[in-house]
Amino acid sequence: MTALAHIEACIFAALDTLKANGTLPSDIDTRNVDLEPTRDAAHGDLACNAAMVLAKAARRKPREIADALVGLIAADPMVVKAEVAGPGFINLTLAPSAWQATVGEVLGAGLGYGRADLGAGGKVNVEYVSANPTGPMHVGHCRGAVFGDALANLLAFAGHDVTREYYINDAGGQVDVLARSAFLRYREALGEAIGDIPEGLYPGDYLKPVGQALADAFGNSLLGEDEAQWLPKVRGIAIDAMMAMIRDDLAALNVRHDVFFSERALTQGAKDEVAETVGELRAKGLVFEGVLEKPKGHDADDWEEREQTLFRATAFGDDVDRALLKSDGTYTYFAADMAYHHNKLARGFRHLINVFGADHSGYIKRMQAAVAALSGGEADLDIKVCQLVRLLRAGEPVKMSKRAGTFVTLREVVDEVGRDPVRFMMLYRKNDATLDFDLAKVVEQSKDNPVFYVQYAHARVHSVMRAARDAMPHVDLSSAAIRTADVSCLTDAGELELLKRLALFPRLISGAARVHEPHRIAFYLHDLAQLFHGHWTRGNDSPHLRFIRPDEPSVTLARLAMAQSCAQVIASGLAILGVGAPEEMR
RNA sequence: GCGUCCGUAGCUCAGCUGGAUAGAGCAUCUGCCUUCUAAGCAGAGGGUCGCAGGUUCGAGUCCUGCCGGACGCGCCA
Numbered sequence: 001m002t003a004l005a006h007i008e009a010c011i012f013a014a015l016d017t018l019k020a021n022g023t024l025p026s027d028i029d030t031r032n033v034d035l036e037p038t039r040d041a042a043h044g045d046l047a048c049n050a051a052m053v054l055a056k057a058a059r060r061k062p063r064e065i066a067d068a069l070v071g072l073i074a075a076d077p078m079v080v081k082a083e084v085a086g087p088g089f090i091n092l093t094l095a096p097s098a099w100q101a102t103v104g105e106v107l108g109a110g111l112g113y114g115r116a117d118l119g120a121g122g123k124v125n126v127e128y129v130s131a132n133p134t135g136p137m138h139v140g141h142c143r144g145a146v147f148g149d150a151l152a153n154l155l156a157f158a159g160h161d162v163t164r165e166y167y168i169n170d171a172g173g174q175v176d177v178l179a180r181s182a183f184l185r186y187r188e189a190l191g192e193a194i195g196d197i198p199e200g201l202y203p204g205d206y207l208k209p210v211g212q213a214l215a216d217a218f219g220n221s222l223l224g225e226d227e228a229q230w231l232p233k234v235r236g237i238a239i240d241a242m243m244a245m246i247r248d249d250l251a252a253l254n255v256r257h258d259v260f261f262s263e264r265a266l267t268q269g270a271k272d273e274v275a276e277t278v279g280e281l282r283a284k285g286l287v288f289e290g291v292l293e294k295p296k297g298h299d300a301d302d303w304e305e306r307e308q309t310l311f312r313a314t315a316f317g318d319d320v321d322r323a324l325l326k327s328d329g330t331y332t333y334f335a336a337d338m339a340y341h342h343n344k345l346a347r348g349f350r351h352l353i354n355v356f357g358a359d360h361s362g363y364i365k366r367m368q369a370a371v372a373a374l375s376g377g378e379a380d381l382d383i384k385v386c387q388l389v390r391l392l393r394a395g396e397p398v399k400m401s402k403r404a405g406t407f408v409t410l411r412e413v414v415d416e417v418g419r420d421p422v423r424f425m426m427l428y429r430k431n432d433a434t435l436d437f438d439l440a441k442v443v444e445q446s447k448d449n450p451v452f453y454v455q456y457a458h459a460r461v462h463s464v465m466r467a468a469r470d471a472m473p474h475v476d477l478s479s480a481a482i483r484t485a486d487v488s489c490l491t492d493a494g495e496l497e498l499l500k501r502l503a504l505f506p507r508l509i510s511g512a513a514r515v516h517e518p519h520r521i522a523f524y525l526h527d528l529a530q531l532f533h534g535h536w537t538r539g540n541d542s543p544h545l546r547f548i549r550p551d552e553p554s555v556t557l558a559r560l561a562m563a564q565s566c567a568q569v570i571a572s573g574l575a576i577l578g579v580g581a582p583e584e585m586r
Numbered sequence: 587g588c589g590u591c592c593g594u595a596g597c598u599c600a601g602c603u604g605g606a607u608a609g610a611g612c613a614u615c616u617g618c619c620u621u622c623u624a625a626g627c628a629g630a631g632g633g634u635c636g637c638a639g640g641u642u643c644g645a646g647u648c649c650u651g652c653c654g655g656a657c658g659c660g661c662c663a
Contacts, residue, residue, distance in 0.1 A: 032603095032604090036605085037602095038606085039607090039608095039609090040607075043606070047605080047606085049604095052605080052643065055643075056642090056643085062643070085606080086606050086644095087605085087606080087643055088643075089605075132663065171663095173662070173663080174662080292660080294660080295660050296588070302660085320659090323660085327661055328661080332661060333662070333663050337663095358590095358658080359657065359658070361590055361591070361658055362657080362658035363658085364590075365589080365590085385591070387592080387656080388656075388657080428599090429600090432591055432592075433599075434591095434592075434657095436598065441612095449625085450611075453611090453625075453626090455625090456626080459623080459625095460622080463622070463623060464623095465622095466622090467622045467623095471622080504602095507602085511602055512602085517602090520602070523610085526600095526610080527610085533627065534626090534627065534628085536622080536626075537618085537624085537626060537628080538627080538628090539621080539622070540619080540621060540622095540624095540626095541618080541628090543621080546621090546622060547622060548622055584623085585623075585625065
């Protein structure tokens with residue numbers, strides 16, 4: 001148990017005592033009681049807000065409650081100082097041994113240090129990327145892909161049973177356009193001069209290999225067929241090719257999924273799941289025939305009022321009711337997406353997370369309405385919106401036009417700057433803030449670039465390990481020896497600061513996982529690396545602070561244990577972000 | 587017109603489900619390599635947390651209204 005967890009338990013035990021002796025009402029709500037690290041060292045190591053939070057309900061002054069709590073908490077051997085400060089904070093200072101024990105916690109648990117059991121193994125479904133299978137992924141997809149992947153890693157680390165999904169939009173008009181575009185490339189592959197790609201078709205060269213593959217597979221036999229005959233064949237092959245390309249791109253980013261779920265399969269499987277879902281909602285009285293108002297805000301010349309089949313989304317917080325059928329009688333995209341989420345629920349998921357791009361933020365309410373309706377309020381859907389990425393090169397925006405085929409692909413960016421910098425930079429920002437991504441700076445490998453800063457801290461630990469083995473060949477520096485080192489000599493302020501930060505890692509994990517914010521890991525790692533570099537350099541002026549003390553093997557061992565603890569926490573944090581932890585940076 | 591998100595140092599951004607004197611990086615300035623990797627460190631300057639109210643022991647954080655920016659709003663996907 002970490003020092004933090006111990007003190008927290010101690011506080012709640014004290015609260016129970018106060019409830020038992022009548023100082024506090026026995027039914028008082030203690031959910032807002034929090035123990036947090038102090039920002040100012042003058043306030044000790046940890047501060048607790050219990051007295052202020054409980055004062056009102058207990059009808060007592062904060063300081064009265066605080067004094068009573070302090071009396072009980074101060075008895076704990078781990079606490080060397082407990083005092084009431086300010087409006088009623090309880091400031092605690094812990095014995096160095098409490099922080100030193102962190103080393104044993106970290107090295108003892110190995111890469112499991114910081115794991116939580118938030119979900120009690122409960123199932124969580126995280127859907128991310130879900131890019132249309134009509135072309136290569138562009139940089140816009142990159143952020144959502146990395147974010148979703150890291151979030152899934154984080155939730156798994158925090159004790160959830162995570163399924164990572166990609167929804168393939170392979171049923172709409174766009175994949176028919178893809179098929180027609182590929183068919184043109186097929187004719188080209190057979191020697192026909194196709195000229196410019198007509199407006200409305202996908203112009204990119206990436207379809208040329210598909211055209212060639214079609215020519216190889218079918219010869220010229222498709223040329224004599226009607227579109228109705230060749231389109232399904234071409235479409236299937238083209239979608240498969242696009243998905244293969246997308247999977248390759250994702251693999252280059254180290255992004256993976258457990259399930260690739262086909263929209264088309266919803267209606268073409270053994271049963272029509274879309275019809276089933278709509279039927280179920282109809283049975284609940286949530287489907288009706290109605291007329292929608294003309295939407296505002298832009299030209300809707302071709303708008304005609306007509307009665308259509310609607311889902312009563314407004315009953316679940318959406319702004320308007322949503323259409324389920326198009327005028328041609330086929331289902332809308334939304335109807336299929338409802339069926340997809342119905343399918344997720346049927347597979348037992350009660351916690352759903354979708355990662356959207358900013359351009360889909362208008363879709364949030366209706367999806368949450370859908371899940372609420374389909375699950376009868378039993379399931380929750382959190383939607384994380386990733387804001388746009390502005391791609392720059394040396395401060396200048398990179399011009400992109402999908403129409404002209406000049407958009408920058410995800411693959412180009414990964415190839416240019418590398419996987420780790422891309423991933424780290426995408427996560428070194430809150431998901432709902434826009435992000436400037438400068439290709440020139442990210443490759444610079446300078447202090448402009450936090451990923452190298454963090455990786456460097458990790459590499460330095462391994463460097464010092466190598467140097468220690470050279471400097472002290474006769475001392476047992478095995479991992480077993482380090483793990484069991486006597487760390488009571490780690491009393492320097494810089495050392496204690498590092499140990500405290502390491503002790504906060506489990507708290508960070510559970511906090512980040514609870515609010516679905518992987519970027520917190522990135523910032524924590526940067527902070528930890530900062531403390532580490534600072535302590536390292538202090539050894540320049542003060543040789544007695546160096547990790548390697550040839551005259552003092554036991555001190556060396558303790559410091560190496562601390563360094564290893566830092567490296568290990570950095571490695572597990574980076575693993576959650578999907579970023580490598582190199583042992584040297586050369 | 588409506589909805590969502592954003593507005594914090596010159597720039598890019600953190601601020602941990604409301605906590606104490608608002609932080610980091612970059613940029614600027616001053617120092618530190620005969621040394622475990624200087625891809626590093628120490629220090630300085632830099633703020634009306636968009637504006638105005640409200641909620642309470644306490645607001646950058648929550649509520650309301652404005653201002654400014656981004657995105658979205660039809661049977662597209």
